[in-house]
Amino acid sequence: MSASGTSAVVEVEGASFGYGGARVLEDVSFSVRPGEAVALIGPNGAGKSTLLAGILGLAEHEARAFRVPTGRGEIGALPQASEIDPAFPVTLEQVVAMGRTPRLGLRWPGAHDRRAVTEALETVGLAALRRKRFGDLSGGQRQRGLLARALASEPRLLLLDEPFNGLDQASRDALLETIAALKARGVALLITTHDLDLARAVCDRTLLVNGRQIAFDDTACVLTLEQVEAAFASHVFELDGHTLATTEHHAAEHAERHRRLLADDAAGEHDAR
Amino acid sequence: MTGLTGLVDPITPFAVPFLGRPLLLLVALAIAAGTVGVLVHLRRLEFSTDGLTHAVFPGLAIGAALGGTAGLLPGAIGAALAAAVVLALLARRGQPRDTAVAIVLTTFFSFGVVLVSASGRAAGSIADFFFGRLLTITWADVGTSVALIATAVALVALTGRMQLFAAFDPSGARRAGLPVLALEVVGTIAIALVVVAASASVGTLLALAVVIVPAAAARALTRSLRAAIGTAIAFGAVTGWAGLWIVVQLAHVGVDAAPGATVALTMIAGYLAALAIGGLRGRPAAAARGSAR
Structure with missing residues (x-):
């Protein structure tokens, strides 16, 4: 990590994030280099969106070191859902x-x-x-x-919050291609996702969190059975064909959002006609 | 026979100053309708604007009581400021926007009616505030109103692209680092300037009609933003001219119709025609389906 030095686009050390004094996510240290995609993975309520909001200056943070782009238009963000x-x-x-x-x-x-x-x-x-x-x-x-x-x-930095949710296969492939093109152009990306395969496909490093940092390293090293189990202690999760023991209704929520987007799609196409 | 020539001649009547001045003012207001009015429509601030026009009413009454015609504009500005402060305070206490607007509207409006009736002036003066003095307006009034309107249009034009982003997707604009609150304040100031300028000259009723009706009509007829802006300006100018023309024709046949209300009704008639044309093209149906989602 220290090898990234001062050239990193994001450099965060010992940071906690939250709203109104209440900490949602603690003890986070990571960096994102130009041309690198970092996956941000954790169960619902782990503090992923709060971390993204903290980088945008819309949530509070405390940190030993906190370097993010601050110029106008230097951070781009794709929200999970927009009310448009x-x-x-x-x-x-x-x-x-x-x-x-x-x-x-x-x-x-x-x-x-x-x-x-x-x-x-x-x-x-x-x-x-x-x-x-x-x-x-x-x-x-x-x-x-x-x-x-x-x-x-x-x-210089792009924050993508669950960009693959509810996408059909064609849009998914298009998005993967876009991410690869952006990396080649030197844009730094921070991507939250539930899809570990996608994280493996496009993300060089992975930050695993659940209220605090579980791990931050090369994606292959982070996404091991033990680490993911530690992060998703009480959630349904599938990794390499193993189903991990769980209790939370993560998958159900996921499916619900998917249905909503599909319904949206259908209506959109109807309107276009 | 003179009645008939007046009927077929759409231009000559406006060469007399008492019709030229209101026409100039209505054209200035049409430009405001295409900019400030479209912003009101996109941000769905029609009800807030309604509240603002009624809130300005007691200011007009106080201004008129203290300084006659010259007191109208300062009174309107004072009342608009007071209403803005009360609205902000109510919103801060967690009242929904519609509730806050409704409270301000009724309070200020009742206060205005009490003021006018208690001041012992003729009953006709309440109607004056409502329907304005469209035909008795002076060049000084026109000058002040046009200056206020020009300021409002400039504010909206200058911040237009950012206003569009903030109206379309407020949370996205905030995430992109735009000063969303400042934009809202600038937009509200622009709306208030137009309302004040119009209320003090053409009356409360026409002020509201001018800000809201042309933009709504343009929305029914067009799908793109640029077309909506152009259509709203043209709609405001044409219905303003047509309304004045109808007032002249009615005067020829001996009917003394209130000019401000006649112009407002002409705008509404134009709006209904726009809805019908839009309906024939099947567009409002698509729009309704869109907003229901």
């Missing part, structure tokens, strides 16, 4: 251009800003749908559109 009105009269391109506003301030967008928007659309593979109304896109396309919005500010 599908009837809102904006095109996909206008939504992606919104992501440029933190860099713009009151300035009028120039050629570079327009190029950043176009590139973001191309990165997520939606350039052809740019003139389409955002609300008419399918659930998966909307999510990729919101990812493009986060990319339009040309972030």
Whole structure:
């Protein structure tokens, strides 16, 4: 870890995160280097979203060392779920251009800003749908559109909160490709996920948490049976074909969200017609 | 015969100053409708705006009692500020926005009616505040109102892209590091400026109609934001002109219709026509299905 030195985009040591003085997550030390994807894994309520909020400055933190990008538009974020009105009269391109506003301030967008928007659309593979109304896109396309919005500010760090939830296979593959392209471009990524296979596929290192840090190291070293069992002490979980003993209804919640997104998709396609 | 020539000639009546001035003001208000009004619509602040126009009412009454016509604008500004403070305090105590607005609306409005009736002025003066003095407006009034409206339009135009982000996805805007609270304050100031400028000149009723109706009509007719802005401005200008024209025609046949209310009704008629046209194209149905989700 120390080898990453000062070049790391995120450098956090002995940090705790929480709201209103109550600590949700304690004793966390990790770093994210440029061009690296770090998986953030833990059961529901482990403090993953609080950690992401802490990096964005929307949750409180205490730390021995805490270095994150602070410039305008330097952090991009893709939330788990957004409350977006599908009837809102904006095109996909206008939504992606919104992501440029933190860099713009009151300035009028120039050629570079327009190029950043176009590139973001191309990165997520939606350039052809740019003139389409955002609300008419399918659930998966909307999510990729919101990812493009986060990319339009040309972030150094990208925070993805459960980006694979409820995606169909095609959108999933597209997202994996996008993540690989971003890594090659030198963007640092912090990705929360429940899917250990996906973590293995794209994440170089993994931060395993449950109220406190369980482990942080190369993904292959972290995602062992004992470590995951320690983190998910009382949850249903499947790893390498083994089902770990559990009591929490994690899987049920997961399925519920999935159903909701699918319903959303169906309605979206209906509207488009 | 003169009645007939007046009927077929849409321009000459407006060459007289007492019609030229209100037309100029209505065109300025149409531009506000396409910018500030569209922001109100996108942020769903119609009810808050309604509250604001009614809250301005006692300010108009106090201003008129103290300084006559010249006291209207300072009175309106004072009342808008007081209403904003009360609204903020109520919201802080955890009242839902609609409740807070409803409380402010009734309190300020009743206070205004009590003031006007207690001051012993003619019953007609309440109607004056409601329906304004569209035809008796002076160049000084037009100048002040246009300056206030221009400030409001400039505020919205300057922060427009960020306002759009914050209206579309407030939590996303916050995560992206936009000053969402400051944007809300700037937007509310712009709305208040237009409401104050319009209430003091064209009356409470038309102030509300101008901010809300053109944007709603444009939304029924268009799907893109740019088209909505252009349509709202055109709608406000055309219905404003048509309303004044109807007032002139009614005057020709001896009917003395309240100008502000006539213009407001013309806007509503235009809105219903827009809904019907939008309905024929099947768009509002899609929009309703969208918002129900």
